[in-house]
Amino acid sequence: MKEHIADLIQSALTNLISEGTLPADTSASIHIENTRDKAHGDLASNVALTLAKAARCNPRQLAEKICAALPQSDQVVRTEIAGPGFINFFINQSSIYSVVEKILTEGSEFGRAPANSGPRVQVEFVSANPTGPLHVGHGRGAAYGASVADLLEAAGLEVEREYYVNDAGRQMNILAASVWLRYLEDLDMDLVFPTNAYQGHYIRDIAHALQQEHGNRFLRTHAQVFDNLPADEPDGGDKDVYIDALIERAKELLGEEGYEIVFRAGLESILGDIREDLSEFGINYQVWFSERSLTHSGDVDVALNILQEKGHLYEAEGNTWFRSTAFGDDKDRVVKRANGQTTYFASDIAYHMNKFDRGFDQVVNIWGADHHGYITRVKAAIQALGYNPDNLVVRLVQFAILYRGEERVQMSTRSGSFVTLRELRDEVGSDACRFFYVTRKAEQHMDFDLELAKSESKDNPVYYIQYAHARVCSVLRKLEDANMSWDQAQGVAELSRLDSETEKDLITQLTKYPDVLRNAALNFEPHVLANYLRDLASDYHTWYNGHKMIIDDVALRNARLTLSVAVRQVLANGLNLLGVSAPEQM
RNA sequence: GCGCUCGUAGCUCAAUCGGAUAGAGCAACGGCCUUCUAAGCCGUAGGUUGCAGGUUCGAUUCCUGCCGGGCGCACCA
Numbered sequence: 001m002k003e004h005i006a007d008l009i010q011s012a013l014t015n016l017i018s019e020g021t022l023p024a025d026t027s028a029s030i031h032i033e034n035t036r037d038k039a040h041g042d043l044a045s046n047v048a049l050t051l052a053k054a055a056r057c058n059p060r061q062l063a064e065k066i067c068a069a070l071p072q073s074d075q076v077v078r079t080e081i082a083g084p085g086f087i088n089f090f091i092n093q094s095s096i097y098s099v100v101e102k103i104l105t106e107g108s109e110f111g112r113a114p115a116n117s118g119p120r121v122q123v124e125f126v127s128a129n130p131t132g133p134l135h136v137g138h139g140r141g142a143a144y145g146a147s148v149a150d151l152l153e154a155a156g157l158e159v160e161r162e163y164y165v166n167d168a169g170r171q172m173n174i175l176a177a178s179v180w181l182r183y184l185e186d187l188d189m190d191l192v193f194p195t196n197a198y199q200g201h202y203i204r205d206i207a208h209a210l211q212q213e214h215g216n217r218f219l220r221t222h223a224q225v226f227d228n229l230p231a232d233e234p235d236g237g238d239k240d241v242y243i244d245a246l247i248e249r250a251k252e253l254l255g256e257e258g259y260e261i262v263f264r265a266g267l268e269s270i271l272g273d274i275r276e277d278l279s280e281f282g283i284n285y286q287v288w289f290s291e292r293s294l295t296h297s298g299d300v301d302v303a304l305n306i307l308q309e310k311g312h313l314y315e316a317e318g319n320t321w322f323r324s325t326a327f328g329d330d331k332d333r334v335v336k337r338a339n340g341q342t343t344y345f346a347s348d349i350a351y352h353m354n355k356f357d358r359g360f361d362q363v364v365n366i367w368g369a370d371h372h373g374y375i376t377r378v379k380a381a382i383q384a385l386g387y388n389p390d391n392l393v394v395r396l397v398q399f400a401i402l403y404r405g406e407e408r409v410q411m412s413t414r415s416g417s418f419v420t421l422r423e424l425r426d427e428v429g430s431d432a433c434r435f436f437y438v439t440r441k442a443e444q445h446m447d448f449d450l451e452l453a454k455s456e457s458k459d460n461p462v463y464y465i466q467y468a469h470a471r472v473c474s475v476l477r478k479l480e481d482a483n484m485s486w487d488q489a490q491g492v493a494e495l496s497r498l499d500s501e502t503e504k505d506l507i508t509q510l511t512k513y514p515d516v517l518r519n520a521a522l523n524f525e526p527h528v529l530a531n532y533l534r535d536l537a538s539d540y541h542t543w544y545n546g547h548k549m550i551i552d553d554v555a556l557r558n559a560r561l562t563l564s565v566a567v568r569q570v571l572a573n574g575l576n577l578l579g580v581s582a583p584e585q586m
Numbered sequence: 587g588c589g590c591u592c593g594u595a596g597c598u599c600a601a602u603c604g605g606a607u608a609g610a611g612c613a614a615c616g617g618c619c620u621u622c623u624a625a626g627c628c629g630u631a632g633g634u635u636g637c638a639g640g641u642u643c644g645a646u647u648c649c650u651g652c653c654g655g656g657c658g659c660a661c662c663a
């Protein structure tokens with residue numbers, strides 16, 4: 001409908017240009033919006049306001065000229081000029097009914113653009129370090145990223161979901177050392193566990209499994225392991241120096257192959273757990289991309305060489321620096337340390353080069369808000385490598401604060417007493433998690449109320465929406481119990497009997513779904529869809545509460561049920577995109 | 587100190603690339619329950635959009651300054 005109106009305006013503008021009212025070079029992006037107030041018609045456009053200057057006349061006069069030049073349309077009952085120069089369009093009400101049949105015909109495809117009709121886009125999200133289980137902070141990025149990816153796909157883009165596995169670097173070595181020490185404990189060695197090692201209980205489980213599989217192959221004596229190490233923090237030393245020394249000791253004693261086995265035991269166990277966790281959360285990736293593979297494939301060297309050739313690198317104090325200040329960064333960044341080791345940032349540069357080389361038209365990174373400082377430097381690197389930094393979109397996700405009713409749930413990663421995503425899902429269920437996480441704008445801080453998420457009342461938006469869906473299913477069951485039937489064809493034919501304000505509102509709401517979907521996708525804002533679904537459910541409940549479905553008037557019954565089933569379809573489509581189930585009964 | 591980000595009803599949040607009278611839910615207040623799910627339904631009230639300027643036909647939205655919260659300022663990942 002919006003497109004139809006836009007076409008009408010466009011042809012009016014063309015007429016005005018040819019008769020000289022508007023300058024020949026007039027080009028307007030015609031913007032049509034839904035009116036907030038019904039007194040303003042159904043749709044409105046502000047073209048006259050935006051073109052007033054170019055036309056050198058006041059907006060209201062221009063609006064009148066545009067209206068006069070509008071072609072006839074049986075969809076538009078009348079137009080009105082209002083306020084400073086808005087053109088309001090009153091839509092032929094009988095035309096809104098057609099959406100119901102469209103929904104029923106297209107089913108789960110309703111609202112979606114043709115598959116893979118748009119650009120190729122990659123969405124990378126979560127990408128948490130595989131050093132422990134996902135916690136509730138990752139959960140929000142997971143729910144948000146998954147919905148964004150699904151929305152983009154629904155908007156016709158070809159989407160690839162990717163998880164970047166940070167399997168290189170110091171943290172992973174600390175993990176390996178932690179596993180090894182717990183393994184030694186498992187074999188009855190009495191030792192003091194390092195302050196800086198991973199304290200979580202899951203490390204013991206990994207160590208135990210390692211022991212089950214490899215016996216005492218990695219057992220060394222206490223003296224071999226601990227003699228001549230620097231002091232740990234409690235003994236007046238530095239915990240970082242201590243753990244690094246311990247890592248070196250592990251590599252020495254276990255040899256490259258042995259160390260690799262211990263390392264992989266930790267990595268694979270935790271990554272497997274993350275994978276399973278996300279899968280249970282309804283999230284599946286096409287690609288799990290290993291950071292180590294960037295080093296092994298030589299991509300890191302390639303990327304640095306390109307920067308070198310283009311003159312963006314320099315040496316200072318033994319380090320190799322990337323001159324990111326040339327691209328707006330606050331300071332230059334080290335890419336290779338004096339000891340020859342490349343930095344995490346170097347991997348990131350190579351990773352983004354690799355992404356663009358895979359031919360994506362757009363690359364979307366979903367990061368925790370604490371990473372916002374990296375945007376500038378990564379974009380700088382992309383530009384320096386010769387790619388367009390605008391093709392990288394970074395969306396930041398704020399952390400969620402958990403509440404149990406009024407009380408804030410304390411979380412601390414340090415003490416290991418953080419709430420995991422799995423614990424959250426176990427408590428409130430995946431549906432509520434997925435929905436709650438995306439009801440708020442991603443960059444907005446959010447309070448996540450566990451009690452509300454669990455409650456089975458209309459106060460809980462997930463329950464409320466799912467209930468609307470289940471309600472339609474329930475009515476159809478009751479219908480059968482009453483030995484009545486529902487005839488869709490007749491229902492469609494009799495829709496015009498649903499002509500009350502609530503009914504028209506409800507149907508109008510349905511017509512908006514494809515637009516909502518598109519906007520939510522292109523702006524990376526699933527909360528728009530979440531809010532829409534709540535409004536649609538609310539409109540449906542309001543209508544339902546005032547009208548009986550199971551009645552003797554066959555034609556009216558069919559019409560009401562047909563509208564109900566259409567609502568159910570749209571609810572199901574929307575919930576599906578948010579990763580929330582649409583149950584047939586509650 | 588510098589940078590990014592957020593600030594909207596008592597609370598949690600919306601507001602369609604700058605649009606018309608800033609909207610929902612909860613809480614509050616008033617009225618409803620013999621009904622296909624009353625753990626619900628209907629209604630009322632609630633605002634100087636943090637503050638002060640600026641840009642223009644028009645600002646919650648864009649710009650500047652200030653106030654307040656969060657985050658970031660590594661040869662960590």
